[in-house]
Amino acid sequence: MDVESLTINKQSWDEVADRFFGRNPLPEYGPLAPSEEELNLFGDVTNLKVLEIGCGSGHSLQYMDQKNAGELWGLDLSGKQIDAAKTLLKNCNSPLKLFESPMEDNPGLPTNYFDIVFSIYALGWTTNLEKTLANVNKYLKRGGIFIFSWEHPIYNRVSNINGTLTFNKSYHEEGSYYHEAWGHPAIMQQFxxxxxxxxxxxxxxxxxxxxxxxxxxxxxxxxxxxRWYSYEKAKVLPTAVIIKSVKL
Known part of the structure; x- marks a missing residue:
């Protein structure tokens, strides 16, 4: 786990949390991407135990509550985001537990417990993809579902310069890079x-x-x-990738 990156990102997210309150939650999977209402990847979540990785302001968990999920669990790196989620979900129908934690750590979540783990536009912030997905597998029951969305890996490798789309870095290049996110420094991951x-x-x-x-x-x-998600780029490049998988 990259402690320095997590420290930088935590500070950045605490500073911009208000700007991302309720931004692109379920049923949306991301900007200019199909919605859950179109894809129906979750199916019927009635009485199911659900966990969100990178729960942000809690709006996707609110959507799960409205769909009659049995239990709502969430974790997020930002304490300010967790506070916002607690406020938003204080009157939800389902039992709720929220944790301020990096996704690379297990802050006390039960293992072999959840029916569904999901992450909406958050997984790409991990500093250790291997460890994060190993955690997700441990949290899930056998046969449990993991669904995540994230910016498509090719999207930020292409720039729109005066109407011409140009590769700004190799698709083969992976790993962390410094990203001026919203005017606040952040360390992003590229896979x-x-x-x-x-x-x-x-x-x-x-x-x-x-x-x-x-x-x-x-x-x-x-x-x-x-300025980032534009029609000009989206008509030739996917903006997001959405993946549904099942624990064997």
């Missing part, structure tokens, strides 16, 4: 698609579905387009 899939397989998962589609309706473009 190839095969690394995500193979690390899942190596940690006891069967990959059931991989989604790279984009949604470019007028409504989607109006809601999500900004």
């Amino acid at each position: 190839r698609m095969s690394t995500y899939i193979n690390t899942l397989i190596n940690n006891g998962f069967k990959v059931e579905r991989v989604v790279e589609d984009v949604c470019l309706s007028d409504e989607d473009i109006q809601r999500h387009s900004n």
Whole structure:
């Protein structure tokens, strides 16, 4: 685990938490990506025990509560995000437990317990993908589902310069890199698609579905387009990857 990166990222997320309150939660999987209402990857979650990795402000857990999940659990690196989630979910119907913790650590979560673990646009912040996915496997019951979404590995390797799309780095390049996130320094991780899939397989998962589609309706473009996620890039590149896997 990269302690220095986690320290930098924790400070950064605490500083920008208010700006990301309720940003792209379920049923959304990410900007200009298909939604859960279209994909139905979770199915019926009634009475199921669910855990979110990188729960942010708690809005995806709120969605699970509205779908009658049995138990809500979440962890997030940012204490400010956890505080926001506690406030948002204080009147939820399901039992709730939240932990301020890096996803690389187990802060006291039960093992072989959860029906579903999920992560919406958070997994790419891990400083140790192997350790994080090993943790997820331990948390899940056999046959349990792990669903995550993240920015597609090719998206940030391409820049739009005066209307021309140009590779700014090699797709083969992996590992940490310094990212000026929202004007606050952060350490991001970059992996190839095969690394995500193979690390899942190596940690006891069967990959059931991989989604790279984009949604470019007028409504989607109006809601999500900004300087980073643009129609010009999304019409030729996937913005997000969504993967559903099952613990063997």
